[in-house]
Amino acid sequence: MLKIQSLSKRFVAESETVHAVDGLSFEVHPGEVFGLLGPNGAGKTTTLRMVLGLVRPDDGYTEVSGIRTSVDPFAAKAKLGFVSASDGVYPWLTVREMLLYFADLYGVEPTEASGRLETLADVMDIVSLLDRRAGSLSTGQRQRVTLVRGLIHDPPVMLLDEPTRGLDVVGVQTIFRYIAHLRETGKAVVVCTHRLDEAERLCDQFGLLHRGRLCHHGTLEEVRRDTGREHLVEMFDDLMNPATIEPSA
Structure with a gap:
């Protein structure tokens, strides 16, 4: 199991503090695929780098199968698998x-x-x-x-960062079969992507990340009820363009 608790990371750019990840918390259980979703710059890759121990968080912690990366980073990394678009x-x-x-x-x-x-x-x-x-x-x-x-x-936990980027239709289907294999073999899986149509097909749980904050979290049905929207694209359009949200009657 993967547990992320109150994870935060701040950077200073041109005298301005940027909250790349801001109090992020979620869990992923064996056999579950968690979609950490958001546009470019939402904080997805920074989150994965903290989970992998490549970036030290300012606050919060990550546990991989009960091992905190801050306490025993080598043991935690041994329980992680990582796949990105770069081969x-x-x-x-x-x-x-x-x-x-x-x-x-x-x-x-x-x-x-x-x-x-x-x-x-x-x-x-x-x-x-x-x-x-x-x-x-x-x-x-x-x-x-x-x-x-x-x-x-x-590894019991797999992290996939934009795994379908640059792939053709056949390559994308290979990723889908791979994730199905991970689920069947009881891996806890995190998929970071901005391909929201693919995420709807792949994931059991969803975390909608915007400007480093987890704005909505749950199954597809739960985030639909929470947002009043049918599709993830519509949910993110509301987050990024709040002025376009129609007021409720």
């Missing part, structure tokens, strides 16, 4: 070499890593790619390899 493959290694290298970095025993690699390669349809150099892969193939890399150490 970051090592071009001169074969796919097999690269994935086993990452498993070794996480302390996975070689025999267990090999077995896990075979299973994940079958799930993500990269068996035929395992002995090819990573630099020779297409964009879609690289993305599938990156998805396997995020799971090679079997």
Whole structure:
């Protein structure tokens, strides 16, 4: 389980204090997909960086499977998997070499890593790619390899930052299947995206982030009741353009 409690981060830009994340709190349970949604600059990536221990929060804390990142950051990171739009493959290694290298970095025993690699390669349809150099892969193939890399150490919590950015229709469907696999295997998943139409299809819970604050939070039905709007796009239009909201009768 992932728990975020009163998380805040402030930056100073040109003598002005910017609240990138402002008192953010939510939980994600095993088998649940939480959509942390918002436009560019809403605070999504800053939140993930604090969860990953790359940025120190000014206030609040993050717990990963009961471990606070501020108390034992290495143990917390070992329980996290991370996938972003940037593939970051090592071009001169074969796919097999690269994935086993990452498993070794996480302390996975070689025999267990090999077995896990075979299973994940079958799930993500990269068996035929395992002995090819990573630099020779297409964009879609690289993305599938990156998805396997995020799971090679079997983390209980997965973070996905704009995972469908730059992908074609086939690539997007691969992401959808991957997230379904994460849900079925009991992972707690956070998806950060501004693709609201995709989020409606993917997520069980939603957090609508605007200017660093969590403005609405719950299932799709709950946020619909809370906002009086049917679709996430309409909800964000209200948040960003409050003057356009029609007064209630």
